[in-house]
Amino acid sequence: MKQRLASLALALRRSPLGALGALSGLTMRESVRKKVFIVLVVFTVVMLGATALLPSIRPEDRVILIETWALRAITFFGVLIAVFLAGVSLPDDIEERRVFTLLTKPLARWQLLAGRFAGFASLLAAFALAAFVICSVFVRIVALGGGGTLASRTEYAAREVRVEEEDGLSKVEARSTEADPLIGIITGGGQTIAFWAFRGVDLTDLPETVTARCTLEVQGRAMMSFGELEVFLRPISHDVPAPEAAALGWNVRFVKEPDPNAGPNEPLPLRLATRKITVKHMIPFEIQFPRGWLGETGGLDIAVKRAKPNLTVSVRPKSVVLLSSPHNFEWNFAKAIASTYLLWMVVLALTIAGSTVLSAPVNLLFGLAVFVTGSMVGYVRESLPTVAERIKVAESEEKEADHGHKHGGGEDFPIPVLRFSQFVSRISLAAIPDMNTFDASTPILRGVDIPADKIYEGLKFALAYVVGALLAGLAFLRMREFR
């Protein structure tokens, strides 16, 4: 056994991975010798200590605030490593001519690139691990001292969202974009009802009394920013606990009166629970109901209707979500750190690739620019539909003007300018990695679980960028001469 291990070790050492490992080991050793790692850990601890002193109103906000701050600071520290250390390592080797000795050893150019990448990836992994442990312990201690709850919840979204006009009197304007998937804006005077159809919700993950969080944009008339809504629970199961719902403040009734002649095995008609809620513009409210209302299959419709007309309500797919039982905080924080690690890998791959052609100072600027623009490119994406709409409006106005109708145009910018702005936005969206893909602080700030598919999306995105950037870097490096 021992012999086999030894021969395996030898085979590994003689394989391309051996030289790669040697270089990544050198990178790690350098950062330890130059005390990079210890400085980072000290910074993290100091920063956490400072957040503990942050004034915050409610104790339960304190923990969340610390978590978000810690996450943002850690993200930034890691980006600094990726830009300021990784981005200069190869230019340094070239400038200080160590690359002569490296490349006259059996070290292929791809190994030089991959070795440096692997070295800094390991360094960042070690930092991520250390940061995770430090933050978890710190947050636990703060929570013990009355800092609030340490939990996050999964948000279950509806399988389907629909807006139904009941009488044709109200108006539904629908518009939907990738950044802002709006289902409809209900205005006018009718009886339109919006409903969220939950199906197949994991009942084992829900508490006895289920909470639904509703984030509806309600706009009253004459700048009054609140209004009254009627909320309905429409179960799909016949057998739901009515008294428990009544105890939570619901008016429970049958959809139609039970048939007195029905046999004993005949199911009772479906029930309906209603209540009225006054809501403020943009402020989420929560409703609670017994878990039994989801039946055995985890299915329930939650519907919302305006109590009085002339109220504007915006309806989005995630305007109503069900909250799970509280989950372990560490697991969620680990997911946040993992997501952050993926962001680092994207920046790292880009700076390493950039360093094959750029000199050290230029590459530093490049790395920082990638991070900063990547963090802002989300706004560009959000603005794209608006630009498209403005172009459409401007074009139709122009057409009308052609037909002799003289309208005062609502668009200030000439169409070519708008088109150019659209073009530039599209190019930058395609070229710059959107760092918001890896943003984990928003869910943490809201106390919800980071969805697993967000991590998966981030992983795919990061993988594509890392592979693409490293391949481009390798192409440059192979062409390069060392004078």
Place this chain on the structure above:
Amino acid sequence: MSDAVIETQNLTKVFTNFWGRKKHKAVDCLNLRVEPGEVFGFLGPNGSGKTTTMKMLLGLLYPTSGTATVLGKDPTHIGTKERIGFLPEESYLYKFLTAVETLDFYGKLFGMPRSLRKARAEKLLDQVGLKEAKNRPVREYSKGMARRVGLAQALINDPEVIFLDEPTSGLDPIVSRQVKDLILELKRQGKTVFMSSHLLADIEDVCDRVGIMHEGQLRAMGSLKDMIRIPDKTQFLVHGLETEKRLEVAQAIEEAGGLLEDITEPRRSLEELFLSIIGKRKEEN
């Protein structure tokens, strides 16, 4: 024919600026051939293209035209790198590593097992005279010490072909002598050495064959002995001849048809004198 260790054909390198415009022809149609087991001296003044040639032979620069092969393969071939060693013009090292760690790192690049790396590093550091300082970070080294680490790293894989770019530049006479002795030792082991230098004495001391470069062109090449031999002149080195007898010898030479140009007492080279003085001091201590 093709069993030469190093061979170049019309090897040319033109340095261009950023825009691709021609800046300087550093090597011009170089044809070289280095046979196995020989110590080849690449002699030329500063800026004559020695380093440029060497970098092309090592795959660090790509030729503008012409070809180069090392051990029968293109210089960029990775397999060749297993069998060669290179000492750059200056020793560029990772300053945070010690000498032992430096050699260990380079050994790892060859996939050498730990025990072998350790043994080689010990032996080489001993050979280049860095036994005492081997565990100090390279940052603290003097130029000569760094040079010796550079030499040791070039030999870590026990290479068949060794490229030495100005191996003795910047070294004091003692170390310089040690380096030259090491080169002769490598020759005894049957290695091929390709060394460049602008120091004539160095080349003269160790090389079998030389090529003389000037402004990128090879001006002369051949066996060192043949090249510096002055044809139809003879030198006697005589021990214990009294001053009065010199005249008789001179007469005899003229009678034999020779033309006597000069009679002098041979001198030691300054290097020999210096080394003997320092050597004596060391023995006394």
